[in-house]
Amino acid sequence: MPINDDHPITTNSRNRRDRWLPAGSAALLVGALVVGGFWIARDDAPGESGAAPAATEERSRAVLTAENWVLADYDDDPKYGGELEYNNVGGELNVHWRLAEDYDDYVSDRQDIGPATTLDVLGKESLMWSYADDDHTVIRPVEGAYTLEFRGGGMSRAAFVDLLSQLRLASETEFLDHLPEEAILESERPAAIADILSDIPTPNGFEAAAIPSSALMSYNLTADVTNAVTCAWVAEYADALEAGDDARVTKAREAAGTARSWSALKEMEGAGDMAQWVWEENDQIADGVSGEALQQLVDNCDQT
Secondary structure (H helix, E strand, O other): OOEOOOOOOOEEOOOOOOOOOOOOOOOOOOOOEEEOOOEEOOOOOOOOOOOOOOOOOOOOEEEEOOOOEEEEEEEEEOOOEEEEEEEEOOEEEEEEEEEHHHHHHHHHHHOOOOOOEEEEEOOEEEEEEEEEOOEEEEEEEEEOOEEEEEEEEOOOHHHHHHHHOOEEEEOHHHHHHHOOOOOOOHHHHHHHHHHHHHHOOOOOOOOHHHOOOOOOOHHHHHHHHHHHHHHHHHHHHHHHHHHOOHHHHHHHHHHHOOHHHOHHHHHHOOOOOHHHHHHHHHHHHHOOOOHHHHHHHHHHHHOO
16 A cells, blocks of 8 residues: 655644743643644744745655644654654554664664565555554655654554555654744754753853753753763762862762752653652762762763
8 A cells, every 4th residue: 555745734833932941841741732634833943943945955754644643752863863752542653763874774673573564655665564463663765864664553554554644754844843832942952951050050161052962852951951960070079089179079069969959850850760860870979979889970971
């Protein structure tokens, strides 16, 4: 059954919010956006969204336009790709775009499930496997920078194939337009980071602009920022301890001891494990950790 991208994308304009929504808003957990055959447009700065994409802008991502599906999670990382998660009563669809160079590895991995069947998805012959009667995945060949994978759970094969027919290829501009209002775009990220850091002490020389994050959701950005601060204090504490600088050691311990009062972490508590992880790491610094336990903290930060 061919599944083609033959329906135009229309735009439903709405006003852009004036400020980034803080982590404590209702937007923290998920970007609850109901999609249904139309685009939710955002009136943003040129080049981010709100404007028609250039004719040469490749459409190598995909979005769902089916009625009554909620966009619950979204991520986009230029180094690795991205993901959209859509939920419906009893069902879930994950849309992944991964670097073109990863296509062969993912196909090889999925072949462990068993022989693939083929079907046309968005104009390309694609490979499909079923993990179970209600759990299916399809990998679409490379187009532009990415290969696409679609995984659907809680639905029959026929329902999954029908859902695939309601996917549309999207450029980066169209992808950004598809996101809910609370999504944090690149131009908004510095202000969002400053908001998160507003009551968080940082070591001398700490640069907010150097925090490595492309997070679109407030939870993920808060996680990236507080992890970066925690690791900066781990490094400062370890260096001060090695240098025998008691004043710096004390300052690092006192700063780490404030972690449980950081507003951004308190607001994200219960939404995931990150707040607890950051608190536990900082608790160890505040308690004067040393030896192998300190080395483990350092190693953990080196791996992030």
